[in-house]
Amino acid sequence: MLEASGLMVFYENMLALNNISIRCGENQIVGVFGANSAGKSTLMYTLSGIMLDIRKKEAMAGGERITTAGTVHFQGEEITNLKPNLRAKKGIVLCPERRRIFKESTVLENLMIGGYLAKADQAKETLGYVFKLFPALYRLRKRLGGFLSGGEQQMLAIGRALMAQPKILLLDEPLLGLSPLMQAMLMRATREIRDERHISIIVTEQYARPVMPIVDYAFILENGSAVLEGSREYLMDNPDIRSAYFGV
Numbered sequence: 001m002l003e004a005s006g007l008m009v010f011y012e013n014m015l016a017l018n019n020i021s022i023r024c025g026e027n028q029i030v031g032v033f034g035a036n037s038a039g040k041s042t043l044m045y046t047l048s049g050i051m052l053d054i055r056k057k058e059a060m061a062g063g064e065r066i067t068t069a070g071t072v073h074f075q076g077e078e079i080t081n082l083k084p085n086l087r088a089k090k091g092i093v094l095c096p097e098r099r100r101i102f103k104e105s106t107v108l109e110n111l112m113i114g115g116y117l118a119k120a121d122q123a124k125e126t127l128g129y130v131f132k133l134f135p136a137l138y139r140l141r142k143r144l145g146g147f148l149s150g151g152e153q154q155m156l157a158i159g160r161a162l163m164a165q166p167k168i169l170l171l172d173e174p175l176l177g178l179s180p181l182m183q184a185m186l187m188r189a190t191r192e193i194r195d196e197r198h199i200s201i202i203v204t205e206q207y208a209r210p211v212m213p214i215v216d217y218a219f220i221l222e223n224g225s226a227v228l229e230g231s232r233e234y235l236m237d238n239p240d241i242r243s244a245y246f247g248v
Helices: 040-048 050-061 084-090 107-117 120-133 135-139 150-163 180-197 232-236 239-246
Strands: 002-011 014-024 029-033 066-074 092-095 168-172 200-205 217-222 225-231
Touching: 002 040, 014 029, 014 040, 014 066, 014 200, 014 217, 014 225, 029 040, 029 180, 040 050, 040 066, 040 084, 040 092, 040 168, 040 200, 050 066, 050 084, 084 092, 092 150, 107 120, 107 150, 120 135, 120 150, 120 180, 135 150, 150 168, 150 180, 180 200, 217 232, 225 232, 232 239
Parallel strands: 029 200, 029 217, 092 168, 168 200
Antiparallel strands: 002 014, 002 066, 217 225
């Protein structure tokens, strides 16, 4: 479904992504794990096309020079130079790090903003699904986003991304700053999204342990490079890998 080859991103003289190749097939959940500054968000910006906008804005402002290389294919079509809004129309939807909801809009308004790409019947059906997946959002539908807890904001961010009708959902550190109980609930919901909506998912996290039970395949990044990859079983069956990367 989504395959990227030889991705490289330079910020001036700093190498943020170093020859990374990643793939996510139909109905797969793929994990990308690594410490802060490993390149996880840069990878997600590159896959979603947002890096093209960042590069353009920096060039227009005379700011940091950004250089990119590599190719991205989606459903057999090369989209390396496709703008992020056109990628979203094709079904590549990013749920960004730190939620970035509209804090002065209500829960319902946030969700409807996310559905601007959807047809009316699609938006109505997906809204019902989001409220089924996250019942708390229905109870809070009239509350302003800025008055939600961190976990509620993350549910809203994922729900808003679902309203955009993704074929592949990019979740960038969805568990950041959340309690273990909320983390477990969101990972169950993520698996339900894959199973019930047949949406492929790429999820990045600093700590792999809460995410590993739901992934089919995983990549481990260090300093912008992919140093390990394999199935969940392969990674978890190696005691050295478990100790170094998963804290078990």
